[in-house]
Amino acid sequence: MAGDLARLTRQIRACRICVDEPIGPPLPHEPRPVVVPSARARILIAGQAPGTRVHLSGKPFTDPSGDRLRDWLGVTAAEFYDTDNFAIVPMGFCFPGQDAKGGDLPPRRECAQAWRARLIEKMPQVELVLTIGLYAQAWHLGAARRSSLTETVAGWREIFAEPRVPKVLPLPHPSWRNTAWLKKNPWFEMEFLPFLKTEIVHRLSN
Incomplete structure (x- = not known):
């Protein structure tokens, strides 16, 4: 399985579908797929799409959103990129x-269709999926997603309790543009x- 995953990852990192067979407008730049699969990790972070800084670095969440996300998870950068x-x-x-x-365009x-x-x-082996934003929540939750991001995240207890494998926890995007949302929804923090931090500690320590 690890060999199959490595081969698929190489194919993804060489992908040019958005240039060669675009569904919508062409990309404004050369493709640079940013994805970090793992054959060992028990936690999957399902985000939206790279931003400008991540496109330049080629490494996910190398921006202020990543700093906030790591703070939410209670992990260091070394733990996060392991x-x-x-x-x-x-x-x-x-x-x-x-x-x-x-603002960034949608993913x-x-x-998703191809890969x-x-x-x-x-x-x-993944036991927990952290779905960040509407698009990841729609894909991983399907009909369990509520009518808005706020309602979906607010329903995290019921979503986590569903007999789903792997478990799913919905998050807002950690962008600093969402600071007002965090202030309006103090229950999140x-x-x-x-x-969330308890779940992370449990799965990183076992």
């Missing part, structure tokens, strides 16, 4: 570009984050 601990597989592997207001649909199911299938 593939014995975490797999990091966004919904879109390449930076999709920005809209007129300077490209080509990625996601096959990639997830080759990581059967007061109730959700302590539970």
